[in-house]
Each structure stands twice: as structure tokens, then as C-alpha cells.
Amino acid sequence: MKPAEILSEARALLDDAIQLRRRIHRHPEIGLTLPRTQAAVLEALDALGLETRTGQRTTSVLARLAGGKPGPTILLRADMDALPLREETGLPFASEVEGAMHACGHDAHVAMLVGAARVLVRRRADLAGSVLFMFQPGEEGYHGARVMLDEGLLDGAGAPSGAFALHVTHREAAGVITTRPGPMLASGDTIQITVRGKGGHASAPHDCLDPIPVACEIVQAFQTLVTRRVNVFDPAVITIGKITAGTTRNVIPETAHLLGTVRTVSEVTRERVLEGIRRVADGIATAHGAEAAVELIRGYPVTSNDASFAGFVLDSAREVLGAERVTPMSTRSWAARTSPTCCSACRARWRTSARVPTAARCTRTTPTGCSSTRRRWPRASPCTSRWRCASSSAAARSEPPRGRPPADRIVVRPRLWGPVAQVDRAAVS
Numbered sequence: 001m002k003p004a005e006i007l008s009e010a011r012a013l014l015d016d017a018i019q020l021r022r023r024i025h026r027h028p029e030i031g032l033t034l035p036r037t038q039a040a041v042l043e044a045l046d047a048l049g050l051e052t053r054t055g056q057r058t059t060s061v062l063a064r065l066a067g068g069k070p071g072p073t074i075l076l077r078a079d080m081d082a083l084p085l086r087e088e089t090g091l092p093f094a095s096e097v098e099g100a101m102h103a104c105g106h107d108a109h110v111a112m113l114v115g116a117a118r119v120l121v122r123r124r125a126d127l128a129g130s131v132l133f134m135f136q137p138g139e140e141g142y143h144g145a146r147v148m149l150d151e152g153l154l155d156g157a158g159a160p161s162g163a164f165a166l167h168v169t170h171r172e173a174a175g176v177i178t179t180r181p182g183p184m185l186a187s188g189d190t191i192q193i194t195v196r197g198k199g200g201h202a203s204a205p206h207d208c209l210d211p212i213p214v215a216c217e218i219v220q221a222f223q224t225l226v227t228r229r230v231n232v233f234d235p236a237v238i239t240i241g242k243i244t245a246g247t248t249r250n251v252i253p254e255t256a257h258l259l260g261t262v263r264t265v266s267e268v269t270r271e272r273v274l275e276g277i278r279r280v281a282d283g284i285a286t287a288h289g290a291e292a293a294v295e296l297i298r299g300y301p302v303t304s305n306d307a308s309f310a311g312f313v314l315d316s317a318r319e320v321l322g323a324e325r326v327t328p329m330s331t332r333s334w335a336a337r338t339s340p341t342c343c344s345a346c347r348a349r350w351r352t353s354a355r356v357p358t359a360a361r362c363t364r365t366t367p368t369g370c371s372s373t374r375r376r377w378p379r380a381s382p383c384t385s386r387w388r389c390a391s392s393s394a395a396a397r398s399e400p401p402r403g404r405p406p407a408d409r410i411v412v413r414p415r416l417w418g419p420v421a422q423v424d425r426a427a428v429s
Contacts (some may be wrong), residue, residue: 003320009122014114020044021111022093028082028100028107032058032138032147037080037110041135044114048121050133058147061135064158065120071129075160078113079106079139105168110135112166118247141299147384162309172327175315179309182328190297192241193218193281199254210247214288214370215256219243221280231278236273253287253295265302343427 020040027036038059045052050063087094087101095101102108115132134153137145145153154160172178195215222238230236238260245256262277264270273321278294284291317326 006119006320009119010115013118016118016201017111017115019027019109021107024080024110025102026093026096028095028097028102029080030082030084030140031142032101032211033142034059034080034137037137039137041110041114044134045117048117049303050117050121055137055148055151057135057151057257058144060137060144060151062148062153063117063132063133063135065117065127065131065133067127067129067131068125069128070229072161072389073130073132075132075134075163076113076116077134077163077165078109079136079144080110081140081142083140083143104140105200106139108168109166111214130158131203132158134163139246143300153180162306164313165310167411168202176325176327177313177319177321178327178329179305180309181305181310181311183265183302184305184329185300185303186237186265187267187298187302189236189270189274190202191238191258191262191277192295193241194293195223195258195285195290196293197252197254197256197288200252202250202252205252209290210252211254211256211290212252214285214290214292215243215245215258216260218281218292219290221284222277225276230269230273235264235268236269237261238273238277243307267302267366270302293331328376 004411024037026038029035032399038054041061042052042054045063046059048060048063048065050065052061052063054061082095082100082102083104084099085101085103085104086099109424113133117131120127120131128307132162134148136144136148163230169178173249193215195211195218197209198215213428222240227240240258240260243256244259246253262273264269264273274296277296281292288408314326314328
């Protein structure tokens with residue numbers, strides 16, 4: 001199977017992949033129930049002769065391709081769900097659903113995986129083993145992979161011995177593949193703290209127990225916890241992203257509420273930091289005579305790539321794309337993502353770039369209203385993330401940067417097992 005042949009087949013499927021992605025982008029769905037997206041996936045797979053089944057508790061899709069030769073089963077995974085954002089790109093295929101948008105690229109992931117299935121089906125006779133195509137709802141904080149595991153994703157004969165997943169990124173030049181062995185994506189846990197004091201009039205704080213200074217002191221102490229109690233070579237991040245208290249200017253409230261996230265890249269540090277958060281919050285509140293109710297909601301664990309699988313991805317990408325488009329990751333990502341198999345099989349995850357060229361980035365502020373505690377977009381800051389206005393899209397298409405693919409496309413190589421897909425990235429960026 002020559003790389004040039006794979007790329008040629010992928011290019012022939014490009015227009016279909018673009019249309020599928022834009023169809024899904026127009027009708028984003030959130031959470032575990034994605035009936036319209038599921039229907040689009042099933043329709044796209046219908047003519048391929050795959051063994052398909054759908055989830056009972058979620059609108060997942062599993063499709064199996066049995067190769068013509070004996071061998072292992074490998075799982076390829078794409079997430080399907082959107083985010084609770086209002087799209088303001090002005091693109092002709094912008095979201096038609098108020099309050100929902102494919103701002104994270106999952107629509108592109110679905111189109112990529114369908115394209116991969118189409119390429120592999122044509123080579124069924126030469127395929128040694130089987131491929132399980134996993135279309136997962138509920139990645140954005142809804143634990144969709146866990147539901148699929150509970151429904152037997154890895155059970156029975158022909159269970160996958162390895163899994164591959166990818167995610168688009170704006171942090172690399174377009175067309176670049178990047179990954180690393182070992183920890184790649186951080187764990188993501190939620191912090192909810194209620195500081196309870198005693199309310200009263202702002203003119204007499206001595207008769208009250210103001211929870212706001214206590215809450216502020218807790219936030220400050222968390223930063224000291226990170227810098228003085230966590231090994232710098234096994235780091236952690238604690239961010240309090242929301243503080244709410246009070247109703248007006250001259251009333252001391254009874255409570256103050258903190259909402260935040262903690263990210264770590266090892267389970268040892270994760271446990272230490274979570275315990276420290278509770279200890280610090282309780283201790284500071286007690287020191288001031290207040291109370292702190294601490295709730296720590298565990299999210300996704302650390303995603304750690306199998307070293308041999310990660311090397312396999314890099315070597316295969318070099319073979320297909322050339323060494324100049326393959327970049328081993330030097331640092332881990334603090335984004336929290338679900339592992340495709342939740343630590344149940346060897347796996348590798350990597351990123352492929354969907355970055356908007358600097359000259360094409362718009363100055364509009366990023367959307368607000370994302371309720372996911374795992375998002376890392378700044379509010380009311382210059383837009384350097386994954387979406388852009390129509391004018392900047394035109395600029396990107398007319399002036400592609402030298403040495404990169406045209407700015408409205410991204411070339412993606414999902415893994416050595418054969419599939420290659422190309423999709424446009426007009427709204428992924």
C-alpha cells in the first residue's frame with residue numbers, strides 16, 4: 001500500500017468529506033443524545049457493507065470492518081458532540097441551532113473517520129485484522145466513552161487490542177501531525193466551594209462574617225499550594241474561573257461561591273492536589289470562623305499514550321506526509337479529554353493542526369456562555385481560537401501562507417492502518 005495511492009484516494013473523497021462535515025456543522029447537538037448526527041453517520045456508512053450497531057443509552061455508532069486476513073482488531077475513534085455556544089462566524093454553513101456550535105472540531109473528526117472507513121473498505125481484502133469505527137457522543141463533559149464501555153465496547157470476541165484517536169489543533173502549522181509517548185492530556189476535575197459566613201450591613205462588617213475576603217484568600221492560597229506543595233516536574237494547574245457573591249453594594253452576603261478546575265498529568269499529583277484543595281479551603285475558612293463546603297467532581301483521568309503506539313503514529317505519518325510535517329510534542333497539553341478506551345487498551349492519541357494563519361485571525365472577542373468547566377477559551381479577549389469571521393476566512397483563502405496547504409483545508413492522516421481523509425477547516429478554526 002503506497003502512500004501516494006492512499007493520498008490519491010483520500011483526495012478523491014475530499015468533496016464528500018467536506019459536505020458531510022458542513023451538514024453536521026449546520027445542525028450541532030449537545031451531550032449524549034445526538035439523533036440527527038447519528039442519522040448522518042449511519043447514512044454515510046450505509047453503502048460500505050460494515051457491521052453497525054447503535055447505543056441504547058446514547059446515540060453512539062459502532063461499525064466493524066472485517067479484513068480479508070487474520071489479525072488484531074484496532075479501534076478508531078471520533079467524537080460527535082457540539083458545545084453550548086452561539087455561533088457568530090457568518091459562514092454559509094454556520095450553525096442553525098441557537099446556543100449550539102461545533103467550535104471544537106468534532107464535526108471534522110466525524111467526517112475524517114467516515115473518510116477513513118471509505119478508504120479502508122476499498123482495501124478490505126488486504127487488511128490483516130479488523131477495524132472498529134467508534135463514533136462517540138458526549139465527549140464534552142458527559143462521559144460518553146464510559147457509557148459505551150458499559151454497553152460492551154471492549155467486550156466479547158474481537159475486542160480491540162489498541163485504539164487511536166485524534167484532535168484538530170490551532171497550535172501547529174496547518175497539515176502537521178504531532179503526538180508524544182506517555183502523558184499527553186491532563187486530567188480535568190471540577191472544584192465547587194461555598195464559603196458560608198454571616199451577612200449584614202456593609203457599614204458594620206464587625207457585626208458580620210464577610211465570606212468574600214475568605215473566598216479571595218482561598219483562591220490566593222491555591223496558587224501557593226501549587227508552587228510550594230507540587231513537584232515542578234510533575235505539575236498541576238488550579239484555576240478558579242468564577243466567583244459569585246452578594247446582591248448589591250451595601251450588603252455583606254452570607255455566602256460566596258467558587259467554581260474552578262484542576263489539571264494534572266499524573267494520578268499521584270492529582271490525588272495530592274485534590275486533597276490539598278480541601279485542606280486549604282477548610283483551614284482558611286476555619287481560621288476566620290467561617291465554613292467551607294468543598295465539592296470535588298472528578299472528570300476525565302490523565303490520557304497517557306502507549307509509547308510504541310505513539311512512535312508508530314509518528315513513523316507512519318513521516319512515511320505518508322514526509323518528515324517536515326511531523327512534529328513530536330515537546331510538552332503535554334493541559335486540555336482534559338476523554339481517552340477513547342478509558343485506559344482499557346493500548347492507545348495513541350495525536351493532534352493534527354487546524355490553525356488559522358496569523359494574518360487571518362480576527363479581532364472579535366471570543367463567545368461567552370460556554371458552560372463547560374473544561375474549556376480554556378478566554379472571555380472578552382482577542383479571538384485567536386478556532387473560529388473566525390467571514391472576512392478573515394476570505395483573507396485566509398486568498399493568501400495562504402507559504403509552505404502550508406490552503407488555509408481552508410486541512411490534511412489529516414489517521415494512522416498507519418491505511419485511512420487518509422482530507423476535510424476543509426473553514427469553521428474548525
